[in-house]
Amino acid sequence: MLERIEEIRSEAGTAIEAAPGTAELEGLRVRLLGRKAELTTILRGIADLPQRERGKVGAAANRARQELEALLERRAADLDAAELEARLAVDRVDVTLPGAPARPVGHIHLITRTTRQIEDVMVGLGYRVVEGPEIEHDYYNFTALNHPPGHPARMLQDTFYVQSHPDVLLRTHTSPVQIRALEVQPPPIFMIVPGKVYRRDSDATHSPMFHQVEGLAIGEGITMADLQGTLSEMLQAIFGEGREARMRPHFFPFTEPSVEFDVSCFQCEGSGALGDGSRCNLCKGIGWIEVGGAGMVDPTVLGFVESSGYDPERVQGFAFGMGVERIAMLRHGVPDLRRFFDNDVRVLGQFR
Ligand SMILES: [Zn+2]
Numbered sequence: 001m002l003e004r005i006e007e008i009r010s011e012a013g014t015a016i017e018a019a020p021g022t023a024e025l026e027g028l029r030v031r032l033l034g035r036k037a038e039l040t041t042i043l044r045g046i047a048d049l050p051q052r053e054r055g056k057v058g059a060a061a062n063r064a065r066q067e068l069e070a071l072l073e074r075r076a077a078d079l080d081a082a083e084l085e086a087r088l089a090v091d092r093v094d095v096t097l098p099g100a101p102a103r104p105v106g107h108i109h110l111i112t113r114t115t116r117q118i119e120d121v122m123v124g125l126g127y128r129v130v131e132g133p134e135i136e137h138d139y140y141n142f143t144a145l146n147h148p149p150g151h152p153a154r155m156l157q158d159t160f161y162v163q164s165h166p167d168v169l170l171r172t173h174t175s176p177v178q179i180r181a182l183e184v185q186p187p188p189i190f191m192i193v194p195g196k197v198y199r200r201d202s203d204a205t206h207s208p209m210f211h212q213v214e215g216l217a218i219g220e221g222i223t224m225a226d227l228q229g230t231l232s233e234m235l236q237a238i239f240g241e242g243r244e245a246r247m248r249p250h251f252f253p254f255t256e257p258s259v260e261f262d263v264s265c266f267q268c269e270g271s272g273a274l275g276d277g278s279r280c281n282l283c284k285g286i287g288w289i290e291v292g293g294a295g296m297v298d299p300t301v302l303g304f305v306e307s308s309g310y311d312p313e314r315v316q317g318f319a320f321g322m323g324v325e326r327i328a329m330l331r332h333g334v335p336d337l338r339r340f341f342d343n344d345v346r347v348l349g350q351f352r
Contacts, residue, residue, distance in 0.1 A: 001057050002060050004038075005042065005064050006060075008038055008064060009067060009068065012071075013067075013068075015032075016032075016071045019079070021079060021083070022080065025072065032072075039061060043058075043065065046061070109348065109351075110340065111211055111325060115324050117238065118192075118194070118238065118327070119192060119194060122234065124237075125234075127190045127215060127217075128190065129192055130191045130193050132195070133171070134171055135168060135169075135170060135171070136169060136170070137167060137169075137176075138167040140171075141169055141171050141175075142154055144176075144179040144304040145176070145253060145301060146253045146298055158200035158201060159200070160198050160199075173212060173214070174193040174194070174195050175193075177193040178193070178214075178319065179301075179304060182305040182310055187218050187219050187315045188218060188315070189317075190219075192214070193213065193214050193215075194212070194213045196209055196211055197211070204336045204338070205337050207341060211324035212321055216318075216319045217317045218302075219317060220316075222315075224257075226318065227247075227318040230320075231245040235263040235291065239263050239266050239330075240266055244263070246262045247259035247261050250295075253298070254295075254297065255293075255294070255295025255298055255318075256299075258294070258295035261290075261320065262288035262289055263291050264287060264289075265280055265286075265288060265289055266289075268282070268287065270288070272286055289330060291326070292321055293320065293321055294319065295318065295319065296316065299316075302316075325340060
């Protein structure tokens with residue numbers, strides 16, 4: 001019996017080494033160690049052997065079984081590696097080739113595109129594009145813009161503050177960049193500030209993060225007529241030839257006087273009614289659409305940067321600002337501002 005076990009072990013060892021592939025090896029495993037294998041039968045029959053043979057035969061059969069298991073495992077690992085190598089050689093993929101079919105190339109987000117269009121208009125008018133930090137000091141976001149501590153205007157905007165630093169916040173408007181720019185550049189200054197701003201707001205026309213563009217012009221002899229002309233030029237570039245700009249009295253802490261400005265409705269040509277006589281839904285029959293806020297820079301604001309050359313007795317100017325999402329919604333008929341940030345390609349893909 002012991003000799004037979006040794007024979008099985010030796011023959012099996014040779015067969016395992018010679019197995020050409022994992023499939024053949026698996027067949028060998030069943031034949032050598034399966035339920036009907038000779039070695040299995042021997043192990044199963046040990047109890048029936050004479051008492052004095054049981055120990056030796058049992059030990060030899062078990063050792064043989066363990067050896068064969070180890071040989072099978074090692075050969076399987078070798079074959080796996082060899083077969084993987086072979087597969088890799090055959091399936092080599094050139095990842096630099098275009099996919100099939102080629103995927104469409106991405107495009108600029110509508111908000112970025114709208115921002116750039118506004119920038120282009122203003123750069124054409126001689127303005128410079130300036131950017132600033134989104135995490136801002138209370139001083140730049142409020143105080144230097146004529147919102148002293150406790151001023152009720154601070155309550156107009158729901159602000160995100162940094163918990164551990166109560167004087168640090170996410171800017172609620174792009175206006176702090178005005179102060180930062182005025183601190184380092186003497187007059188005259190003509191600048192436009194695009195960027196993200198943050199307020200605690202979320203509904204169809206508000207998102208906690210949105211984009212503003214604002215403009216600032218300061219020099220000698222700048223008047224409200226210049227503001228009207230600039231707005232008119234800008235709104236025609238954005239909304240089309242022939243559009244008119246209109247200003248209405250309003251309040252902002254950092255401008256005096258302050259206005260809101262409208263553009264004549266581009267859907268009903270300012271008449272408030274559509275061709276079939278029905279009320280224009282875009283301007284709600286008014287003929288004008290609100291676009292943003294503006295005004296003459298409050299001399300108090302210039303007082304904060306007087307040391308940089310902004311003597312309120314000598315220079316003056318205007319500022320205006322608007323939400324980029326609102327412009328994009330108006331121009332493209334998007335009903336919900338939040339869709340811009342859902343990153344749904346079915347929505348974004350419409351605005352190439
Ligand atoms: Zn209209």
